[in-house]
Each structure stands twice: as structure tokens, then as C-alpha cells.
Amino acid sequence: MEHHFADCTLDDARLTLTRSGSAVAVEPKVFDLIHVLVRNAGDLVTRDRMVEEVWGGRIVSESAMSACIASARKAVGDNGKTQAIIRTVPRRGLILVAEVSDQAGAGLSDAVHAPANAAQRxxxxxxxxxxxxxxxxxxxxxxxxxxxxxxxxxxxxxxxxxxxxxxxxxxxxxxxxxxxxxxxxxxxxxxxxxxxxxxxxxxxxxxxxxxxxxxxxxxxxxxxxxxxxxxxxxxxxxxxxxxxxxxxxxxxxxxxxxxxxxxxxxxxxxxxxxxxxxxxxxxxxxxxxxxxxxxxxxxxxxxxxxxxxxxxxxxxxxxxxxxxxxxxxxxxxxxxxxxxxxxxxxxxxxxxxxxxxxxxxxxxxxxxxxxxxxxxxxxxxxxxxxxxxxxxx
Missing domain, CATH: 3.40.50.1820 (Alpha/Beta hydrolase fold, catalytic domain)
Incomplete structure (x- = not known):
């Protein structure tokens, strides 16, 4: 599935993020964080849910989480000051505030979409x-x-x-x-x-x-x-x-x-x-x-x-x-x-x-x-x- 928001496209079948048509290099945890925010656009994603879905429920330090959030903002062209795309709700979590539209990826059916955490062979x-x-x-x-x-x-x-x-x-x-x-x-x-x-x-x-x-x-x-x-x-x-x-x-x-x-x-x-x-x-x-x-x-x-x-x-x-x-x-x-x-x-x-x-x-x-x-x-x-x-x- 392709998720379009701001000038970005996140493709969770191919595990890619593009901005203004250019590929953006993102680490897997950053990709996973953007993915969970996009899938829940407009809704609060709590810190506990981020830990569960991005870090697999493992204990994660505040510095590691803050670094991941900062990298996610940078990847989508946002920053902590303007928060035009990813907004922080103090002591609670994050909301993706940009409007999101979804469409099936070219040539791929919903039945064969790879998960964000695709298995290696x-x-x-x-x-x-x-x-x-x-x-x-x-x-x-x-x-x-x-x-x-x-x-x-x-x-x-x-x-x-x-x-x-x-x-x-x-x-x-x-x-x-x-x-x-x-x-x-x-x-x-x-x-x-x-x-x-x-x-x-x-x-x-x-x-x-x-x-x-x-x-x-x-x-x-x-x-x-x-x-x-x-x-x-x-x-x-x-x-x-x-x-x-x-x-x-x-x-x-x-x-x-x-x-x-x-x-x-x-x-x-x-x-x-x-x-x-x-x-x-x-x-x-x-x-x-x-x-x-x-x-x-x-x-x-x-x-x-x-x-x-x-x-x-x-x-x-x-x-x-x-x-x-x-x-x-x-x-x-x-x-x-x-x-x-x-x-x-x-x-x-x-x-x-x-x-x-x-x-x-x-x-x-x-x-x-x-x-x-x-x-x-x-x-x-x-x-x-x-x-x-x-x-x-």
C-alpha cells in the first residue's frame, strides 16, 4: 500500500519513503515509526504503542526514542519547532497531522503486501x-x-x-x-x-x-x-x-x-x-x-x-x-x-x-x-x- 501525505509517499510493500519524488534513506525503526503514525493519521499514538510496535516491547531509553522521532521528522521534511507533519502531545505521544491518502502499490495486490518488518531469507x-x-x-x-x-x-x-x-x-x-x-x-x-x-x-x-x-x-x-x-x-x-x-x-x-x-x-x-x-x-x-x-x-x-x-x-x-x-x-x-x-x-x-x-x-x-x-x-x-x-x- 502507498500512503501519500504532505509531499511524501511511504510504500509499505517495497519499504520505501520518497519526498518530492526523491528516495529518502531511513533506518528500519524510523520507517516503522512513520508507518505506525501514517496508519493512524489524526489519532494519538501513545509512547507505549510506539514501544510495542517499533521496538517490539523491549525497554527503550528516552534518548533512543527522541533520536528516532527526530529522524522521522527530518525524513518527512518536518522539524521539532514547526511540527507541521508530526506533532508531539507532551507526555502522551505523537499525532501525524498531515492528511493521508492511500492507494494500492503499482502491480501489487493487497494479498501480497510485505510487512514493514519483512523476514530475511x-x-x-x-x-x-x-x-x-x-x-x-x-x-x-x-x-x-x-x-x-x-x-x-x-x-x-x-x-x-x-x-x-x-x-x-x-x-x-x-x-x-x-x-x-x-x-x-x-x-x-x-x-x-x-x-x-x-x-x-x-x-x-x-x-x-x-x-x-x-x-x-x-x-x-x-x-x-x-x-x-x-x-x-x-x-x-x-x-x-x-x-x-x-x-x-x-x-x-x-x-x-x-x-x-x-x-x-x-x-x-x-x-x-x-x-x-x-x-x-x-x-x-x-x-x-x-x-x-x-x-x-x-x-x-x-x-x-x-x-x-x-x-x-x-x-x-x-x-x-x-x-x-x-x-x-x-x-x-x-x-x-x-x-x-x-x-x-x-x-x-x-x-x-x-x-x-x-x-x-x-x-x-x-x-x-x-x-x-x-x-x-x-x-x-x-x-x-x-x-x-x-x-x-
Whole structure:
């Protein structure tokens, strides 16, 4: 169904919002909020109802709700001062005051309209050594493959959590976005095997083949750069461009022979198996000191579900001693490096070393202390724009 109001059209079958004929990029929770307001135009939508329909009844902070409302107003061309489209009823809720007209979407019957929270489809392929790898594709456009942090992604959980749906949907607005879970974690086959980044790169190639990706762009997050750079060296003809977010050349043990014991590993050992452990929370806040806290907790919950403690402890040892310095000169595609200025996990000096070692690499410094920007942080919009602009050329 298409809902027309002001100069906007919200299509809940295609999950799109346009204003004055131009597509507007919105996060899933923002889309869901506008959707519930449009469906109840002229009526009060209470804060309790917003929590139920937009956040699935989970506890949500005032700051997260305020940020979502502000983003919804911005998306439809409104603001908190004029409130010409979305009006606040103090201490009660919101009303969409613009007149709304509805019509069936072109070529779609009411019987096949997709809900705003559409389910993702998970598929499987096989690695060279025969293990099942789970993958999913979102959006349409130029192909983009994601290299997530080693063994800490879960396709099902990241889709369910608003944080990751925000990130995935941002990418899917501009591309055909392919994500996969590493063997041993998430929705892939839960087996333990020795970590070898060339093997992980060959797994990524198997996923790309199954998805029908020949030559494509890619984005890596945190330790995913170790696999991404291995892939770039193995398959230079397949990678058209590469974005590296929160990446590094050397693990912490290689950066200094006098490196202190890994405090993050101690936090994992003490609290990984308890969802509300203060040690696990401290681990998450080491990566995301600026929050928002709710989003950082969602990252932690996904990581805990995706990767068992014994694998997580082993992975810390591997990445602490890893280096990709020998691979940098082998990268042939354009590379964009995005890195937080005040990253305490992998310092900015590591991003500069990446940029200096890779031909045709560019560095963009993000004004945040979060290892990777989170939805609701001050640099979120500029970060997403810069990333999408590079990956889609």
C-alpha cells in the first residue's frame, strides 16, 4: 500500500519513503515509526504503542526514542519547532497531522503486501572443506560483500535487532548487500577448525559464487579486514573496491613486544556466558564508549550468541598475533579506510599504516571514540553517506 501525505509517499510493500519524488534513506525503526503514525493519521499514538510496535516491547531509553522521532521528522521534511507533519502531545505521544491518502502499490495486490518488518531469507552453500555457510542478500543494485568481524556475526540476530537492521538497510538502499556467517559461528555450521585467513577468504569466494557475484565491491568491519585483505590478494580480479572500517595491520601483541596482557580477553573469560555480566558489558563499552548504550548492548548480545566462549578466547589469541603487512602491496583495487579518531581498541595509527601501505588508498577520520559508528551517534549519517558513496562509485 502507498500512503501519500504532505509531499511524501511511504510504500509499505517495497519499504520505501520518497519526498518530492526523491528516495529518502531511513533506518528500519524510523520507517516503522512513520508507518505506525501514517496508519493512524489524526489519532494519538501513545509512547507505549510506539514501544510495542517499533521496538517490539523491549525497554527503550528516552534518548533512543527522541533520536528516532527526530529522524522521522527530518525524513518527512518536518522539524521539532514547526511540527507541521508530526506533532508531539507532551507526555502522551505523537499525532501525524498531515492528511493521508492511500492507494494500492503499482502491480501489487493487497494479498501480497510485505510487512514493514519483512523476514530475511537465509541460504546455504558449502566451503571447500565441506562445511555449511549461511548467507543472506538484501536490496538491489551494485553487488557489495560484507566481511564481518571474525566469528561474531549472526544473520538471524542482527536482522532481529534494530541496530543491525539499520546498518543492513542503509547498505541495501544502494546495493545488493551480501552478508555471511563464518564457519563455526552464527547460522553457519558450528564446528571448530583452525583459523587461517586464506581459508576464510576462500569461504567468502564460495559465498560470492553461490550468490552469483562475479566482480564486486566489499566492506570489512574491524578484524574482518584480515580476511578481506587476504581475499584482495588471492582474487584481485574479483574485487572492484574495498572499504575498511575500524581495520588494522597488526594485532596488539605485534604492535609492541612489551604489550600488557589482553584485558579484553580477561573480560571474555569472566563474563561471556552471562548475558548481563558486568565483565561482558565492560567488553562492549571498550569498543563503544560513546554508546548509545542500548545499541552497544545489542552488539554484545549478538556476539555472545554467535560465538561460544572457547572460540572467542581462541580468536583473541589469533587476532592479537595476526599481521597483514605482507598483503598491503598486493591490493590493486581502490580502498577507503574509515577509522575513529579516538578508537582505543585499534588506534588511528593502524589506519594510517593501512593507508600508507596500500596503493590508491584514502583515509577518512571519523569524529568518534566508537570503534565502529552506531546508529544514534553524531557521525552516523555522514559515515553512512561516505561509505555508500564509495562502494557504489
Amino acid at each position: 537465509i541460504r546455504y552453500c558449502r566451503s571447500e572443506d565441506g562445511h555449511a555457510i549461511a548467507y543472506a542478500i538484501s536490496g538491489e543494485g551494485l553487488p557489495v560483500l560484507r566481511f564481518g568481524p571474525l566469528n561474531t556475526c549472526d544473520l538471524e540476530m542482527e536482522w532481529a535487532y534494530g541496530l543491525y537492521r539499520s546498518s543492513v538497510s542503509s547498505m541495501a538502499l544502494h546495493s545488493r548487500y551480501l552478508r555471511f556467517d563464518n564457519v563455526g559461528s552464527g547460522q553457519s555450521e558450528r564446528v571448530q577448525r583452525e583459523i587461517d585467513f586464506e581459508t576464510e577468504a576462500r569461504d567468502a569466494a564460495a559465498v560470492a559464487d553461490a550468490a552469483g557475484f562475479d566482480a564486486f565491491a566489499a566492506v570489512s568491519f574491524s578484524g574482518g579486514c584480515l580476511t578481506a585483505l587476504s581475499f584482495a590478494a588471492l582474487y584481485p580480479e574479483r574485487l572492484t573496491r574495498l572499504a575498511i572500517v575500524g581495520g588494522y595491520v597488526e594485532g596488539r601483541s605485534r604492535r609492541s613486544p612489551d604489550a600488557t596482557p589482553d584485558a579484553l580477553k580477561s573480560m571474555i573469560a569472566e563474563g561471556w556466558e552471562r548475558s548481563e555480566s558486568p565483565f561482558a558489558s565492560a567488553f562492549a563499552m571498550s569498543y563503544f564508549p560513546e554508546g548509545p548504550a542500548e545499541e552497544a548492548r545489542e552488539v554484545l548480545r549478538e556476539m555472545q550468541a554467535a560465538c561460544p566462549i572457547e572460540m572467542m578466547l581462541r580468536d583473541r589469541d589469533v587476532i592479537n598475533n595476526a599481521t597483514v603487512d605482507h598483503l598491503l602491496e598486493k591490493v590493486r583495487c581502490p580502498v577507503l579506510i574509515l577509522h575513529a579518531r579516538d578508537d582505543a581498541v585499534h588506534p588511528l595509527s593502524q589506519a594510517k599504516k593501512l593507508a600508507a601501505g596500500i596503493q590508491r588508498a584514502e583515509l577518512v577520520v571519523l569524529e568518534t571514540a566508537n570503534h565502529v559508528p552506531l546508529y544514534g551517534s553524531s557521525c552516523w549519517e555522514s559515515y553512512n553517506y561516505t561509505l555508500a558513496e564509495f562502494l557504489t562509485g
